[in-house]
Amino acid sequence: MLSGGRDASLGRLSDIFGKKRTEGQGSPITDLLTISTVERDGGLVITAEGELDLSTAPLLDAAVLAAEATGAAIITVDIDAVTFIDSTGLRALIEAQLRSQQDGNRLRLTRGSPQAQRLFSLAAVHELLPFVDN
């Protein structure tokens, strides 16, 4: 499950480095979390779909770290298709924001599903995270 997700993530990340991705390759991804990174308006958009927990947070970490290593002016993490997030997933987002604050404030975060917003409210982190409307 995890390795499949990582492979998929790396496959999509190859877009950053300009490698051609063959359309229609492979079977649909059914992992717990899938991550894709695309370039948009000079920035990078990391889209996460699925569940963000202890087992999948490292996939998001890896994608955000890879994006940070580029010269992207803005890094947007789109979590609107994340159907479940717990404190372990939230921690990955907070750590990304702490890194961003030390490195040009490049991070942006979509507001997420009602479940994600409930967690942000419970954890009282609304002021901490760099939310943007999609």
Added chain:
Amino acid sequence: MFVTFSIDLPRDATASQLARQQVADRLVATLEPPVLADVMLAVSELVTNALLHGTGQIELHIEVDDRSVRGEVIDAGRGLEQRIRDQGVEAPGLQIVGRVAQKWGVFQGTTHVWFEILLTGENPLVGEPPPGRLSES
């Protein structure tokens, strides 16, 4: 309305997802969606806690009656309760449980944590978590 079940979870990274899936499958017809979402969150936090801090097999017990949902996550670990005594409730997961549940606690000398979400009355308040109650097992 009355539902009780127990499941054994593997000590690996799939445990919290398996636990959430079981809770969703078994309680989707019983609980209102916002309550089910909170139960899934509390279960995910406690199973993650057991993975990070406990040892041995992880058990999840759920009891629903017309008053409340009570959940317990049990493993063979020790010391979670001691860490809470020493450091206060610092683990973010436990803080989240304290905010979705009206009551929660840790049995002494164990990694046996329980929570209770009431089905009647006010929704869980957002604010400071109540202190974890330490109970005799």
